[in-house]
Amino acid sequence: MSQPVANCPNCGAAVRFRFSSAVQSVCEYCRSIVVRRDVNLERVGEVSDLPPDPSPIQITTEGIYRNRPFVVAGRILYEYEQGGWNEWHIVFSDGKSGWLSDAMAEYAVTFGVVPTPEPLPPAEKIHRGRRFRWYGADYQVTLLTPARYRGVEGELPFEYWNKQQVLFADLRTSDARFGTIDYSERPALLFLGESVEFEALRLKNLRRVEGWDA
Amino acid sequence: MSTAPQVRSLNCTNCGAPLTIRAGGHTLTVVCERCLTLLDARDPALSVLQTFQARQRVQPLIPLGRRGELRGSTWEAIGFQVREIVVESVAYNWSEYLLYNPFKGFRYLTEYDGHWNFVATLRALPEETTARGRQAVRYLGQTYACFQSASARTIFVLGEFPWQFRVGEAVYVSDYIAPPRAVSAERTQNEVAWSLGEYLPGGEVWKAFKLPGACPPARGIYSNQPSPDGPNARSVWTVCLALVGLLAAMMFLFSVGARQEEVFQSSYTFSTAMKGETSFVTPVFELKGRPSNVEVKVDTDLENDWAYLSFTLINEQSGEGFDFGREIGYYHGVDTDGSWSEGGRDDRVLVPSVPPGRYYLRVEPDMNDEDGKAHSVRYQVKVRRDVPYNPFFWIAGLLLLVPPIFVSLRAAGFEKARWQESSFVSDSKSDREDE
Amino acid sequence: MSHPFYLAYGVLLLGLVGVAEYRGLSLNSVNQVNNVPRTVRDNPGAYRSHYAFLPRYIGGK
Numbered sequence: 001m002s003q004p005v006a007n008c009p010n011c012g013a014a015v016r017f018r019f020s021s022a023v024q025s026v027c028e029y030c031r032s033i034v035v036r037r038d039v040n041l042e043r044v045g046e047v048s049d050l051p052p053d054p055s056p057i058q059i060t061t062e063g064i065y066r067n068r069p070f071v072v073a074g075r076i077l078y079e080y081e082q083g084g085w086n087e088w089h090i091v092f093s094d095g096k097s098g099w100l101s102d103a104m105a106e107y108a109v110t111f112g113v114v115p116t117p118e119p120l121p122p123a124e125k126i127h128r129g130r131r132f133r134w135y136g137a138d139y140q141v142t143l144l145t146p147a148r149y150r151g152v153e154g155e156l157p158f159e160y161w162n163k164q165q166v167l168f169a170d171l172r173t174s175d176a177r178f179g180t181i182d183y184s185e186r187p188a189l190l191f192l193g194e195s196v197e198f199e200a201l202r203l204k205n206l207r208r209v210e211g212w213d214a
Numbered sequence: 215m216s217t218a219p220q221v222r223s224l225n226c227t228n229c230g231a232p233l234t235i236r237a238g239g240h241t242l243t244v245v246c247e248r249c250l251t252l253l254d255a256r257d258p259a260l261s262v263l264q265t266f267q268a269r270q271r272v273q274p275l276i277p278l279g280r281r282g283e284l285r286g287s288t289w290e291a292i293g294f295q296v297r298e299i300v301v302e303s304v305a306y307n308w309s310e311y312l313l314y315n316p317f318k319g320f321r322y323l324t325e326y327d328g329h330w331n332f333v334a335t336l337r338a339l340p341e342e343t344t345a346r347g348r349q350a351v352r353y354l355g356q357t358y359a360c361f362q363s364a365s366a367r368t369i370f371v372l373g374e375f376p377w378q379f380r381v382g383e384a385v386y387v388s389d390y391i392a393p394p395r396a397v398s399a400e401r402t403q404n405e406v407a408w409s410l411g412e413y414l415p416g417g418e419v420w421k422a423f424k425l426p427g428a429c430p431p432a433r434g435i436y437s438n439q440p441s442p443d444g445p446n447a448r449s450v451w452t453v454c455l456a457l458v459g460l461l462a463a464m465m466f467l468f469s470v471g472a473r474q475e476e477v478f479q480s481s482y483t484f485s486t487a488m489k490g491e492t493s494f495v496t497p498v499f500e501l502k503g504r505p506s507n508v509e510v511k512v513d514t515d516l517e518n519d520w521a522y523l524s525f526t527l528i529n530e531q532s533g534e535g536f537d538f539g540r541e542i543g544y545y546h547g548v549d550t551d552g553s554w555s556e557g558g559r560d561d562r563v564l565v566p567s568v569p570p571g572r573y574y575l576r577v578e579p580d581m582n583d584e585d586g587k588a589h590s591v592r593y594q595v596k597v598r599r600d601v602p603y604n605p606f607f608w609i610a611g612l613l614l615l616v617p618p619i620f621v622s623l624r625a626a627g628f629e630k631a632r633w634q635e636s637s638f639v640s641d642s643k644s645d646r647e648d649e
Numbered sequence: 650m651s652h653p654f655y656l657a658y659g660v661l662l663l664g665l666v667g668v669a670e671y672r673g674l675s676l677n678s679v680n681q682v683n684n685v686p687r688t689v690r691d692n693p694g695a696y697r698s699h700y701a702f703l704p705r706y707i708g709g710k
Contacts, residue, residue, distance in 0.1 A: 003279060009223045018279030019292060019373045023266045033224035035259040045269040048293060048375040056316050083377040104376040105319030106337065128404055140339055144404040176338035195337035198317060209316040212288075446652070453652050457659035464663065468670045491694035506673030524698045528685045535682040537698055566675040576693050603675055610666045617655050 003211075008034055020049040055086055055102050056206040059154040063100075063201040065109050068092050072100070074154030078168075080147040089156050097157045099191060100201075101180070107201065108178040110193030120190060123167045123183045134192070137177050143170035224259050271370055272296050275325065275425070276311050278373045282423030284332060289313035289321060291423070293373040299364040299387070301637050312375055320376060323419065324411065328432035329439060330419050331396065331411035340390075340397055340408060351390050351397055353410070358390030358397045361437045362637045366400075389437060393632075396438035413438050435632045447625035450618045457614050465607040473503060473600035484521070484579040485590035493578035498530055499597065501570050506600040508565040510575070514593040516544040516559050521591045523561075524578040529571045536565050564603060 004017045008027040015034045017025045021044055023036045043049075061072040074089035085103035092098065101108040117134045132139045145168045171179035172195075182189040225231065226246035274294040276282070281290045293312030298305055308326035322333040340353035349360035366387045368379060385400040394413040399406055413436065416429030432439075441447075478499040484492065501508060510525060520543030527536040540563060546555035575597070581589040689696045 006221045009221060010225070015221070018277065021373065022278070023262055027223070034221045035224055035262050036221050037259075037262065038220040039262075039266075041262065041265045041269065044266055045271060045370050045372060046381045048295070048371045048373065048378055048380075050374065050376070050378055082379060104335075105314075105316070106335065108337075128401075128406060142339070142406050172337065172339050174339045174341050178337070198319065212316050449651050450655060453655055453659070457656075457663065460663055461666070464667060464670070493693040493696075495690055495693045504671065504673070506671075507675060526682070526685070526696070526698050528689065530687075530690075533683065533685045533687070535685040537680040537682050539698070563679075564675045564677065565679050566677070567673045574690065576689060576696060576698070578693075578698060600673065603670065603673075605676055606666045606669050606674075610662045613662055614659055617658065 004036075006034065006036070008032060050083055055105070056209050057086070057088055057100070057102060057203065058205075058207040061088075061203050061205045061207075063090070063203040065090075065092075065098070065196070065201060068094075070098070072154075074152065074156040076152050076156065077150040078147045079150040080145050084150060089154065091155075098193070101178075105198070106195070107198055108193055108195045110178060110180060110191035113190045113192050116187070116190045120181055120188045123188070126167075126169050126181065132171070134179075137173045137175065139171040139173050139177070139179055141169050142172045144168070145170070222259050224257075224263075227257070270372070272309070272372075274309065274311065274372065275430070276323070276419070276423050280423055280425075282313075282419075284313075284321075284418075284422045287315055287318050289315050289318075291323075291373075293375045294371070295368050295375070296370040297366045298369050299362075299366045301362070301364055307369065312373070322409070322411075323414075325419075326436065327434060328416050328430045329436035330414040330416055331438070332414050333398075333409050333411040336397070336408040336410050340399075349390075351399075353397055356392050356395070358392045358395070361389045361391045361396070362635075363388040364637065391438045393438045393444075394440040411438065413440055435628065435635065437632065437635065439632070441625055441628045441632075443621055443625035443628065447622050450621050454614055454618045458611060461607060461610055461614065465604060469602040469604075472602045473506070474602070475502070475599045476596060477501060477599050478575070478597040479594070481592065481594045482577070482579075483590065483592045484581065485588065486581050486583045487588050487590070492580075493524075493576060496575040496577065496595070498572050498574045500572050501568060501599050503570055503600060505567045505569045507603060508568045509596075509598040509601045510563050510565065511596040511598070512540065512542060512561045512593055513596075514542055514544075514559050514561075514591050516542060516591055518545045518547075519543065519589055519591070520557075520582065521589075521593070522580040523593075524580070525563075526576040527565055527568065527573055528576060529569070529573055531571060534569070536568065538563060538565070564601070 004020065004022075006015050006017070007013070008015045008030060010032045011027060011030040013027055013029040015025050015027050017023075017036065021039050023039050023041075023044075025034050026032070027034055057072060059072050059075060063070055063072075070090040070092045072088050073091045076087045076089070078085050078087065083104075085101065088100040088102060090098050090100050090109070096111075098109055098111045101110065118132070121130070126141060126144065128141050128144055130141045146165055147168055148165050167183040169181040169183075171181070176195045177192070178195050179190065179192045182191065226249065228246060229249045231246055231248040272294075274291070276291045276294075278291055278294060281288055283289075290313065291311050292314045295310050295312075296307050297310060298307040300306075306326070308324055311323040311325075313321040313323060320335070322331075324331045324333060336353070338353070340351035340358070343350050343352050343357070345357050345359055351358050351360075364387060365384050367384045368381050371379065371381060385402050388399045388401075390397045390399075396411045396413075398409050398411065400409075401407075416432060419425070420429040478496060480496065482494075508527065510527075512523060514521060520541065522539060522541050524539045525537070529535065540561050542559070542561045543557040544555070544559045545557060546553065548554075575595070577595070579591070579593075581591060583589070685696065
């Protein structure tokens with residue numbers, strides 16, 4: 001995965017470390033033992049590392065959702081206390097915008113719902129497990145994430161974004177529908193859609209992931 | 215975020231040759247193979263290695279960075295953690311490996327006591343319900359019974375996880391089983407995450423990752439370990455039913471098809487007072503058909519007395535004979551306990567496998583002639599050809615039941631042992647034992 | 650086809666039962682004698698059955 005690569009101090013050949021916090025490796029060419037000095041040893045065994053961005057999606061990636069082709073036009077990177085995720089801005093051939101959420105290699109396509117089916121509870125009142133019934137499905141809050149924008153890329157359907165702390169609530173149903181309440185604005189924004197499998201999107205023009213064939 | 219790692223190489227300070235690292239347990243020594251110098255422990259590079267080694271309290275069975283093929287995809291082991299739960303004051307810990315494929319996402323391999331599970335996170339929520347008085351969940355049409363609920367703490371972590379966590383962080387884990395699958399819910403203050411696991415034998419993991427040696431043996435029975443009898447315990451009874459049905463049909467056919475032909479019948483008297491030769495022969499009768507049985511029935515009028523009849527069934531032409539003797543006694547009376555009786559007035563015997571032909575009976579009756587009293591009896595002899603005989607069917611029926619009963623008992627024993635490990639014990643006996 | 654061994658075992662049992670039934674076998678056995686002479690019909694007393702010699706039966710309570 002992220003197998004850090006360094007140059008062998010003896011012979012200059014590429015030396016690969018087996019995993020992110022591995023401290024030793026052997027140079028295949030000169031057989032020297034190569035030791036890392038920049039690993040925080042206090043964290044070894046105690047704290048996990050984050051993989052570098054695992055997503056093979058990039059801007060200009062194309063895909064199909066429910067028989068409608070789309071193009072990835074932009075991206076918002078979110079960061080929270082323990083990690084991060086991507087929200088890809090996708091644009092369909094009829095000009096409609098949607099969001100492809102990419103979190104820990106789990107994907108969901110959602111669309112903004114305006115107006116919301118009912119007034120959404122304020123951020124102080126939302127809690128894990130709270131239920132809503134919208135459009136014939138029972139949604140349950142499964143995740144609350146205080147997050148902030150880490151960066152943006154490409155084209156987005158709005159011009160201004162808030163860099164402060166924002167609360168997101170993820171909702172799921174028993175039939176794999178997915179929703180997000182975005183508390184960056186007042187009133188809160190609602191996005192509804194469904195979980196999707198990577199293969200189902202039939203993505204093309206993906207980023208090459210080193211060491212992996214698609 | 216990803217800058218090139220800073221490294222230095224480790225060479226022998228004495229002769230400059232490459233070095234060998236020996237790691238044993240928690241310590242690590244570095245030796246120069248050429249000049250056999252032990253590297254100075256104060257060397258900063260060596261101290262990095264030694265500190266790392268000391269902190270590796272647990273060695274993952276699947277080395278991080280290793281790739282393997284499972285369920286048709288390639289996965290790389292990128293993270294490892296050990297988690298602990300405490301149930302009834304006993305600590306149990308298990309390992310988890312994070313597997314990654316950039317096009318398939320993440321999966322987990324969990325390992326406990328040699329039992330492995332291949333786990334994926336669920337996007338659709340299972341529905342909470344009850345089944346047979348226990349908490350359960352329903353997912354994709356299957357019901358999973360609650361097996362265990364406990365708070366789980368991470369006690370060791372190595373490598374990468376898609377979210378950063380620290381040793382000591384706890385989640386509340388609930389496990390639901392439907393062997394060979396299991397559904398788990400992990401809850402924290404702000405999150406609930408559901409996953410679905412499938413039991414894997416250690417051998418499959420070893421094969422997938424091409425690990426050396428043998429996998430650690432599985433000890434005990436794991437929550438979602440499939441029963442080795444499993445569906446067999448039910449399907450064997452279907453086969454049993456079919457076989458018993460066939461047996462019953464056979465019994466019916468033989469019963470209906472038996473000739474049951476009365477070939478001879480006559481009445482006689484005998485008395486100890488009779489003089490001369492008491493044995494006699496009956497007229498000849500014909501036994502037809504295949505070599506089937508012959509029933510010889512004797513009805514007497516014995517009253518608190520016994521008689522002994524010696525029979526020989528003789529084939530008139532071949533001289534082949536079947537020799538047998540019958541003791542018949544009947545006693546009855548009344549005493550302080552009430553009326554009693556012993557024995558019977560009538561007797562019936564089957565002569566097996568008698569070939570067809572012309573036969574007669576030689577009869578030699580006998581009674582008590584030593585007590586000076588006169589004994590006599592009147593009796594009737596009836597001979598029937600080819601009567602139904604059922605004991606073989608009952609025996610075969612019982613023998614047919616033995617394997618399915620054995621399989622069912624074994625499967626039940628396995629399930630009992632499985633649920634011993636559960637934190638939900640439903641019988642009140644073990645509740646009392648806790649007190 | 651599931652449970653081939655059990656099925657074979659069952660079919661074998663049924664086969665054995667069928668053969669036993671067809672041949673008129675039973676659990677009890679009867680002593681077979683050969684070459685009983687024709688003269689027994691005229692003189693039954695001359696034939697000594699194996700079962701003529703019997704242990705005296707003492708019945709009653």
